[in-house]
Amino acid sequence: MANLSSSFLGIKSPNPFWLASAPPTDKKLNVLGAFEAGWGGVVWKTLGSQVKNVSSRYSAVNYGNKRIMGFNNIELISDRPLDVNLREIRECIREFPDRAMVVSLMADNDRESWHNLIDQTEQTGAHGIELNFGCPHGMTERGMGASVGQDPEIARMVVEWVMEKATIPVITKLTPNVHSVVPAARAVVEAGTNGLSLINTIQSITGVDLETFDVRPNVGGQSAYGGYCGPAVKPIALKMLHSLSKNPVFKNIPISGIGGISTWQDAAEFLLLGASNLQVCTAAMKHGFRIIDDFNSGLSNWMDEKGLKKIDDVVGLSVKKVTDWEKLDLNFHIVANIDQDKCIHCGLCYIACEDASHQSIQIEKGMPYNTYTIKEPECVGCNLCKLVCPVDNCITMVEQRVAPEYLNWPEFQRRGMKLNDH
Amino acid sequence: MAIKNKRLSAEELQKNFSDVHPPFDTLDGALVEANRCLFCYDAPCTKLCPTSIDVPMFIKQIATENIKGSAATIFDSNILGAGCSRVCPVEKLCEGACVYNLMHEQPIQIARLQRYATEQAIQKKWKLFERAKNGKLVGKQVAIVGAGPAGLACAHALAREGVSVTIYEKESKGGGLMTYGVAAYKVTPQFCADEVKYILSIGGITIKYNMALGCDITLLQLQQEYEAVFCAFGVGVARALNIPGENLKGVVDAISFIYGLRTKNFEKIAVGENVIVIGLGMTAIDAATQSKRLGAKNVTIVYRRTESEKPCTQEELDLARLDGCNIVYLAAPKEIIGTSKVRKMIFEKMELGEPDAKGRRAPIGTGQTFTLPTDMVIKAAGQMPFEELINGMALTNDQGKVKINADGSTNLKGVFAGGDIVNGGREVVDAVQAGKVGAAGIIAYLESIS
Numbered sequence: 001m002a003n004l005s006s007s008f009l010g011i012k013s014p015n016p017f018w019l020a021s022a023p024p025t026d027k028k029l030n031v032l033g034a035f036e037a038g039w040g041g042v043v044w045k046t047l048g049s050q051v052k053n054v055s056s057r058y059s060a061v062n063y064g065n066k067r068i069m070g071f072n073n074i075e076l077i078s079d080r081p082l083d084v085n086l087r088e089i090r091e092c093i094r095e096f097p098d099r100a101m102v103v104s105l106m107a108d109n110d111r112e113s114w115h116n117l118i119d120q121t122e123q124t125g126a127h128g129i130e131l132n133f134g135c136p137h138g139m140t141e142r143g144m145g146a147s148v149g150q151d152p153e154i155a156r157m158v159v160e161w162v163m164e165k166a167t168i169p170v171i172t173k174l175t176p177n178v179h180s181v182v183p184a185a186r187a188v189v190e191a192g193t194n195g196l197s198l199i200n201t202i203q204s205i206t207g208v209d210l211e212t213f214d215v216r217p218n219v220g221g222q223s224a225y226g227g228y229c230g231p232a233v234k235p236i237a238l239k240m241l242h243s244l245s246k247n248p249v250f251k252n253i254p255i256s257g258i259g260g261i262s263t264w265q266d267a268a269e270f271l272l273l274g275a276s277n278l279q280v281c282t283a284a285m286k287h288g289f290r291i292i293d294d295f296n297s298g299l300s301n302w303m304d305e306k307g308l309k310k311i312d313d314v315v316g317l318s319v320k321k322v323t324d325w326e327k328l329d330l331n332f333h334i335v336a337n338i339d340q341d342k343c344i345h346c347g348l349c350y351i352a353c354e355d356a357s358h359q360s361i362q363i364e365k366g367m368p369y370n371t372y373t374i375k376e377p378e379c380v381g382c383n384l385c386k387l388v389c390p391v392d393n394c395i396t397m398v399e400q401r402v403a404p405e406y407l408n409w410p411e412f413q414r415r416g417m418k419l420n421d422h
Numbered sequence: 423m424a425i426k427n428k429r430l431s432a433e434e435l436q437k438n439f440s441d442v443h444p445p446f447d448t449l450d451g452a453l454v455e456a457n458r459c460l461f462c463y464d465a466p467c468t469k470l471c472p473t474s475i476d477v478p479m480f481i482k483q484i485a486t487e488n489i490k491g492s493a494a495t496i497f498d499s500n501i502l503g504a505g506c507s508r509v510c511p512v513e514k515l516c517e518g519a520c521v522y523n524l525m526h527e528q529p530i531q532i533a534r535l536q537r538y539a540t541e542q543a544i545q546k547k548w549k550l551f552e553r554a555k556n557g558k559l560v561g562k563q564v565a566i567v568g569a570g571p572a573g574l575a576c577a578h579a580l581a582r583e584g585v586s587v588t589i590y591e592k593e594s595k596g597g598g599l600m601t602y603g604v605a606a607y608k609v610t611p612q613f614c615a616d617e618v619k620y621i622l623s624i625g626g627i628t629i630k631y632n633m634a635l636g637c638d639i640t641l642l643q644l645q646q647e648y649e650a651v652f653c654a655f656g657v658g659v660a661r662a663l664n665i666p667g668e669n670l671k672g673v674v675d676a677i678s679f680i681y682g683l684r685t686k687n688f689e690k691i692a693v694g695e696n697v698i699v700i701g702l703g704m705t706a707i708d709a710a711t712q713s714k715r716l717g718a719k720n721v722t723i724v725y726r727r728t729e730s731e732k733p734c735t736q737e738e739l740d741l742a743r744l745d746g747c748n749i750v751y752l753a754a755p756k757e758i759i760g761t762s763k764v765r766k767m768i769f770e771k772m773e774l775g776e777p778d779a780k781g782r783r784a785p786i787g788t789g790q791t792f793t794l795p796t797d798m799v800i801k802a803a804g805q806m807p808f809e810e811l812i813n814g815m816a817l818t819n820d821q822g823k824v825k826i827n828a829d830g831s832t833n834l835k836g837v838f839a840g841g842d843i844v845n846g847g848r849e850v851v852d853a854v855q856a857g858k859v860g861a862a863g864i865i866a867y868l869e870s871i872s
Contacts, residue, residue, distance in 0.1 A: 064485070065457040344521040347463030368466035368519045390460050391525065 002303035003310040004296060006040060006100075008254055008277040009169035009195045011127040013040030013100040016311050017267070017295050020258050020279035021045050021104035021130060021173075024289070026078050028088035032095060037289035038296065041100025043197075043279060044089055046077035046132045047117065048106035048144070053079050059206040059216035061232060070232035071282045072206040074137050074217060074224050077106055082120070090124040102128040102171065106135065109143050109154075111161040118165045128168050131159065131193070133184070134175035134200020136227045146200070149175035152187035159191035171256060174198040174240075176233075181240045182247065189253055196244065197256035197279060199237045201227025230282040234260030238273055245274025245319050262286075264298030272318035276311065326409040334381040334397040336360070336374045342394035345369035349385035349395060356384055376400075425672055425763075425798050427692040429717025435688040438715035442607045442741070443508065445537050449487070452538045456485035458522075459530050466519035467532060472855040473500035477516055481535055493543035494550045496536055501578040502571050504540035505600045505617050506851045507533045508608050511704070511735040515851070544620045551624050553584050560584035562868050565648040567635050568655035570598020571850045572841025574621050575857025576652045576864070581626040583865055588648070589627065592634035596622075598656060599842075600850060602681050605708040607715070611684065641815040645836060649871070650864045653817070653824065653832070654857065656842035659806040663700065667758030667767075668801075676701070676709040676802035683712055694798025697721045698767055699747075700755055703733040706802035707742050713800065714745045722748040722794060724755070726772055726785040756791060758799060766795045805847050812843075822846075829863030830856070838863050 006016040018041040019025050019034050026045035034042060053076055061070035078085055093101050103126045107113040121129060133149030148154050155172070162170055172188040174181050176199040185196055203225045207216050215223035237259020244250045257275025261267050262283040270278055283291055308314050338349065338361075350372050353361045360378035364371040374385075386395040430438070446452040459481040467477040476495050483492035496503035512518070512533045520529030543550065554560060562585045566573045569591035577587040595601050596618035600609060622629070633639055635655060644651045660675030662668065672694065683691050693716040699709050702725035714721045723742065725732065728751050732739060742749070753769040760766070769792055772785035807822025818825045818833040823846045830838040840856030842848065 065454055344524040345462075345466065346460045346521045347465070348460060351463035363464075365464075368469040369521075370464055 002300045002308060004300055004303075006277055006311055008100070008256060009128060009171070011041070011100045011102065011169060012098070014038075014098060015040040015292075015296050016271075016276070016278050017041075017292060018043055018100055018102070018256070018277065018279050019284055020281040021132065022281040022285070023075070024281065024284050027080065027085075028092055031088075031092045034284075034289045034292075035092070035096040035099050038292045039099070039289060041102065042092075043130050044085070044101065044103045044126075046104040046106045046135070047082055047085055047121065048077050048132075049108050049113075050082075051076040051079050054219045056217040056219065059218075059226065060230070061206050068230055068282070068286050070204075070206060070228055071230035071285070072204050072217070072226035072228050073201070074219075074226040076137075077104075077132065077135065086120055086124050089121075089126060093125045093127075100128070101126045102130050104130045104132050104173070106132040106144050109148075109158070111164075114158065114161045115165045118162060122166070122168055126168065128171060129162070129166055130171040130173050130197060131162060131188075132173055132200070133158075133188075134173050134177075136175065136177055136201055136203045137225055146175040146177050146203075149173075149184055149200070150178055152183045155184050156187040156191040159188045159193050163192035169194040171195040171197050173200055173258075175200045176202050176236060176240055176259075180243065182243055185244055186249055189250060193253075195254045195256065196250070197258055197277075198244070199233070199240050199259045201229045202233055202236065204228035229260065230286075231260045231262050231266075234262075234266060234269075238269060241270060241275055242273050242319065242322055245316060246322065264295045264302065267295060267299055268302055268314065269318075271311065271314040272316070273322075274316045274319050276315045328408065329406045330409065330412055331402045331405060331407045333400050333402045334383075335376050335379040335400050336381070336383075336385050337396050337398050338372055338374055338385075339394050339396070340371070340373075342391050343372065344391055344394075345372070346390060347372065348388045348390065352384050352388045356382075358382065358384075361385065425692045425694045428689050429693065432689060435716070439606045439688060439712075442605075443534065443537075445541060446534060452484055452535060453487075455531050456481050456535055459485070460521065462521060466521060467516035467530075470515045470519040471499075472515070472849070472851045473503075473506075473858065474855075475499040475503065475516075475536075477532055480539060481530065481532070484535055484539055489539050489542055490548055490550070492539040493548060496540055497543065497550055500851065500854050501575050501621055502600070502617065502850060502854050503536055504544055504620075505571070505597075505609060505614070506854065507537035507540055508613075509600065509604050509849075510851050511738070511849060513737045514735050544616050547620070547623070549623070551578075551582055553581055553624060553626050555584065557584055558872050559865065559868055561586060562650075562872070563588070563648045564650045564652065564864060564868075565590065565644040566652045566654060567641075567644070568598060568653070568841075568843075569593075569596035569618070569629050569631075570654060570656055570841065571600060571853035572654035572656070572843075572857040572860070573598070573652065574618065575854040576654060576840065576861045577627045577857075578621050578624060579858055579861030580864060581624045585626065585865075585868070587627045589629040590633040590635065590639055590644075591629055591631050592637075592655075594631050596629055596631075599853075602684050603677060603705070604684075604850075605680070605712055606683050606688070607712075636811050636814065641834075641837070645834070650836045650838065650867055652830075652857075652860045652864060653837065653839040653843055654841045654853075654860070655808065656853075657805040657807045657822075657847045659808065660801055661804040661806050663755050663801055663803060665755050665757055667760060667764070670758055670760045670764050671762055672760070672764035672797055673758060673799045673801065676705045676800050677805065679709055679800055680705070680712070683716075688716065691716055693718045694764075694796065695719045696794075696796045697798045697800060698794060698796045699723045699800045699802055701725065701802035701804065702727075702739075702749075703802060703804065704735075704738055705805075706800075707734050707738040709800045709802050710742050710747045711745045713798075714747055718798075720748065721746070722750055722796075724750045724753050724769060724794075726752070726754045727783065728752060728774065731774075731782050750794075752785065753792070754785060754787065759793075764796055764799055766793050767799060768793050805842075807843065807846060827863075829866060830860035831863055831867070836867065838867075 135145030257270035775786040809822030841853035
């Protein structure tokens with residue numbers, strides 16, 4: 001059995017799965033339930049200045065039969081009294097001393113407020129602090145949340161205040177509502193943050209009710225930009241994670257990965273692209289805390305099959321597999337192959353190839369089943385047919401190198417080679 | 423042993439004759455199924471539908487909750503799409519061709535989805551088609567004989583072009599086989615009435631009921647009064663067994679038996695205690711299962727060949743078995759015994775010989791016989807065309823089956839034909855397609871003469 005135990009910035013937890021700062025971590029009852037279910041840790045929902053929430057607060061994007069492919073909220077930071085939160089944090093730590101207790105903070109924009117909040121938090125015995133520089137709604141109008149994360153200089157200043165005071169590890173949570181997360185990340189690293197986490201939610205409108213024309217989520221006929229999360233944002237999160245993990249500036253900065261982690265496979269992908277800890281929210285909100293069992297066993301079984309003994313063995317293994325486009329090998333070429341024994345004759349590969357410009361699939365009409373075969377000389381190896389095919393491994397891509405040597409775009413140009421000659 | 427009615431209580435009858443294939447109760451149920459559909463290109467299901475309904479498209483439209491669009495897609499190809507969703511042998515048509523079968527997965531429930539969309543269209547009276555208001559066919563007069571699926575489909579297609587259609591129907595209700603000839607647990611009289619009404623709602627179609635060709639009107643009259651005629655009066659006479667005792671009391675034909683079931687209260691239908699059904703087509707199954715559902719103790723279906731030659735579908739056969747009907751293969755009717763009424767029936771054991779013209783292996787008598795006790799014999803050994811009537815009208819035919827050209831035209835100028843009258847009796851969906859072909863032929867003809 002692979003060892004799933006995690007030590008992130010020295011904060012120990014029996015597995016790398018923490019519940020992200022959100023409704024499931026905003027009070028003792030939930031957090032104890034999560035710990036009982038087996039979660040490795042929690043990031044307690046953001047403490048800070050007093051707020052009041054609206055209803056409704058959530059909306060979702062459904063696709064086909066899948067509900068909540070994307071999820072959106074206009075909820076604010078914790079709306080419970082600070083002293084109650086602090087007391088409950090202390091009680092949770094006492095009941096589950098082996099679990100990670102990190103507290104998310106968002107103070108008013110001055111040094112004293114931050115110092116006070118950190119002081120009060122540390123007195124609970126919490127193991128770490130996460131700075132909420134990402135909340136994209138409500139708090140931004142007051143110059144907090146994403147408006148801090150979007151301005152590297154303000155972010156740097158706040159982290160400097162924090163590091164003056166904090167004696168426990170500090171994680172800075174970044175907003176994806178920027179063209180690149182790198183400048184803000186660099187600023188907070190330079191200011192001394194111990195670790196990073198990303199991504200927070202993405203500003204969004206999930207949809208419009210076609211019955212009433214109201215925009216979701218509907219608050220008495222009006223709406224506001226919400227924070228987008230859930231499975232739909234995973235690709236964006238992975239890209240942002242990679243943009244940090246490939247960068248030598250962040251070489252020694254541990255990253256907690258967040259953004260649509262819904263299965264153990266998602267978790268493994270975040271680890272492979274450089275996260276050494278994982279935070280989950282939407283999946284738990286959708287299915288409850290019980291999914292942790294599958295996360296743990298799935299990840300552990302996969303690690304066993306791959307001969308990976310501990311979490312650190314997985315971290316970053318795929319980082320180098322992403323490069324700049326121009327460094328890709330132009331002599332690498334694949335063509336599609338259809339396994340006629342597996343083909344169910346649905347024609348999806350044919351029409352996709354036909355309408356998406358390559359016309360590389362031959363159709364031979366039959367009654368009622370047509371036969372589809374690849375016209376190899378025409379196939380550009382784009383993968384579309386394989387992607388749309390509903391049968392696993394029916395369409396495979398077969399390597400047919402153009403030439404044995406590696407050839408990239410700058411070299412291609414240098415040699416003056418002619419275009420469209422794969 | 424006797425033939426009698428009220429073998430079961432009204433409640434039991436109600437239960438026995440309720441829907442065999444219940445519809446989706448909720449949108450969610452339909453959505454789950456619709457979302458399974460792969461949206462095949464050049465879809466096998468569409469290819470095996472005689473009316474070529476764009477099945478993937480109508481299912482996609484259900485998946486996006488565009489139910490009105492879905493119903494329009496179905497009705498555009500098959501105006502009896504609602505009825506067909508209940509009576510089509512889908513396991514050998516669309517659903518049988520579904521690519522999921524090749525993945526060894528359950529095929530998409532195409533019929534049930536089709537029913538979901540079309541039922542709403544009928545219930546909510548969606549107006550999905552309009553008559554052409556101008557064009558050279560507006561005001562043209564066409565007569566149709568028979569308000570069954572072929573006649574109705576032809577009438578609707580003509581009405582869309584602005585043609586004025588008069589249908590002559592010998593029964594008092596439209597729908598033909600749908601209304602009078604299929605098992606009552608598939609469609610209700612109310613459903614059939616609603617369906618006919620919905621088809622007629624396009625306007626420009628008049629049905630003259632209780633008007634039988636050869637009695638109340640003649641083809642010659644119609645030829646004189648209308649610019650074109652479409653003959654779609656189907657088949658109707660049950661094939662005789664031509665054995666001794668066929669005229670005994672207690673011997674009925676399946677068509678009249680089902681006709682009775684469809685036109686009268688179930689409590690009024692008399693059924694024997696030991697019923698023998700001759701034949702293994704869809705009608706034989708309908709007669710057997712309904713006898714059982716009316717309270718017959720033993721129902722035995724006797725068929726001349728083996729199960730592999732059966733004309734009914736596997737699903738229908740399973741239905742009969744689930745209803746507790748016995749099936750005896752390789753036995754041909756030889757004699758029905760009784761004094762005033764049926765007592766027993768003698769069969770000859772058969773064996774399979776060489777394949778016949780259709781490639782089916784023909785049964786050959788062995789000379790050995792056996793006897794089954796019975797008080798009711800239902801003949802379902804096929805139907806005969808109205809041969810005399812057709813000969814009388816000088817329509818070129820083959821033993822009563824009218825010969826037509828590819829465009830549905832007959833040997834008589836301006837007279838078209840289609841459906842069971844041509845093919846000798848096939849599925850409702852085949853009749854609908856024949857109606858469409860006939861309409862297209864008539865439209866081309868009317869354009870050519872005007």
